[in-house]
Amino acid sequence: LPVERVGEEIYRMLTIGSPPxxxxxxxxxxxxxxxxxxxxxxxxxxxxxxRLGLKLLPRKKS
Known part of the structure; x- marks a missing residue:
């Protein structure tokens, strides 16, 4: 993807009211x-x- 398109999309996501x-x-x-x-x-x-080889952190007991 062109860098310009990625930059435009990031800018759009940061400036809209409630991004997805x-x-x-x-x-x-x-x-x-x-x-x-x-x-x-x-x-x-x-x-x-x-795929990234990450593991879930254990949940904190409340």
Whole structure:
């Protein structure tokens, strides 16, 4: 993606009133945008977490 497009999109997200939780700047609509947006957010987060080798922090007991 062109750097100008990424910069414009970041500026737009920072200046609108209530930005979306996630914004995908993707060249492939189906695999990079439609599929992740149709899955539950926790599933997508878990997929990224596993690809990056991250682990969940334990929940604090109240």
């Amino acid at each position: 939780v996630r914004v995908a700047l993707a060249p492939s609509y189906f695999f990079d945008w439609w599929l992740p947006s149709s899955l539950p957010k926790r599933w997508v987060d878990a997929a990224f977490r596993s």
